[in-house]
Amino acid sequence: MSQWLGIVVSFLLLGCTPIIATEPTHVVQAPAKEVRGQNLPISAYATIAGQRFELEVAKTPQQQQTGLMYRTSLADNRGM
Template identity: 55%
Template structure:
């Protein structure tokens, strides 16, 4: 699928979602509503290689119910690192149906790889401990992920 077609398909999938500016200094990313059980998440969507590489870099804080959803083009063992990321994060790697495969805690400003334990196309970053504080473990489901 061409980059333009992929972006158009993603935009169509997000059309019913609430879109809002995601950053004060940087490109605006679409924000969608996700749920994890009774918890609501406002997730910025990073879908291009540049958006995913930048991720949550240089931010000094992240609201408690805010996160970033990474949407990779192909399933694979996805790995995340924390270069230039100032806040501690937890990342949940997700199957296409939203089931959490594994969750990794990541220390700020490190380049240690934190990888999915099976091929996935989606990962959700939240403040460190967010999943644990809510009792969300592998096998739990995140709802509202756009279809590809």
């Protein structure tokens, strides 16, 4: 009987311990970095079926890897 009383008192005391509140952590996200496509100078021209195209030539490996990635538009008479 005294064992049960000890267990019950232990649970009662455990229930009386204060709860330690922690401040909620706020995660601040950095603003998204704007990624723009590359705009290379016109360095070549091509005529296909009578239509002339202005070409941006990617000369370096980095320029070739990027290519037209991140470009949102390209004029009708332009190409790479």
